[in-house]
């Protein structure tokens with residue numbers, strides 16, 4: 173009964189004022205593990221369960237898109253053992269969850285510099301993107317080896333090359349053209365960003381895309397983030413007045 177109730181949108185939320193696209197910085201896995209006297213990687217493992225539950229919840233509650241930050245361009249500076257574990261964890265999650273994502277109508281996409289990821293992970297990424305390309309229930313985007321500055325530089329380089337080749341004129345470079353070159357081309361910008369673990373920064377995540385995103389910060393560590401926490405974030409979001417510079 174309780175499980176059934178949790179599947180439906182809580183009555184204090186207005187379904188017409190839900191964010192269409194939620195972005196999440198899943199932070200605090202290492203601290204969660206440390207608090208429990210476990211190695212950091214145990215926090216990442218537990219973080220997968222929190223993510224699976226949030227994805228299901230977004231789908232149940234009618235949120236069209238979820239984007240999560242799984243690995244930044246700066247995260248390569250962590251100990252090799254942790255980096256290697258994360259790469260294997262991503263690959264394993266994709267392999268294990270693909271069938272269910274297909275069944276649930278999840279379309280999965282990846283953003284980031286994917287070329288420099290391990291080959292076996294790249295092939296799981298490709299396989300899951302192709303297998304879910306026509307799914308409609310929710311668009312789930314995972315940022316791996318993602319850095320917003322790198323993304324913006326890539327756009328500049330591509331546009332400069334096109335200008336040099338005479339394909340576009342500098343005066344025709346506008347926001348629309350710029351967005352077409354981002355990893356996130358074709359996806360609406362996030363309405364709500366959630367960052368767990370008490371840190372209040374963007375850490376190089378979706379800098380262009382989040383110009384007008386509402387931000388919600390919680391001290392909860394990512395592995396402890398659940399539907400009740402998400403519910404609180406949505407209540408907070410629904411109280412915001414999004415003015416976009418107007419009065």
Ligand SMILES: CC(C)=CCC/C(C)=C/CC/C(C)=C/COP(=O)(O)OP(=O)(O)O
Pocket residue numbers: 198199200201202203204216219220223240241242243247258261262263265266314369
């Ligand atoms: C396939 C897929 C998307 C799997 C998801 C697995 C997952 C939750 C990855 C997040 C990894 C990460 C660097 C989290 C940040 O916590 P932290 O390590 O920075 O923790 P800390 O700030 O406490 O040190």
Ligand SMILES: C=C(C)CCOP(=O)(O)OP(=O)(O)O
Pocket residue numbers: 197198199241242243244247371373375
């Ligand atoms: C959640 C991910 C994948 C990256 C941001 O968290 P970090 O833990 O790497 O960010 P900083 O605290 O170093 O800014």
Ligand SMILES: [Mg+2]
Pocket residue numbers: 199200201
């Ligand atoms: Mg962290």
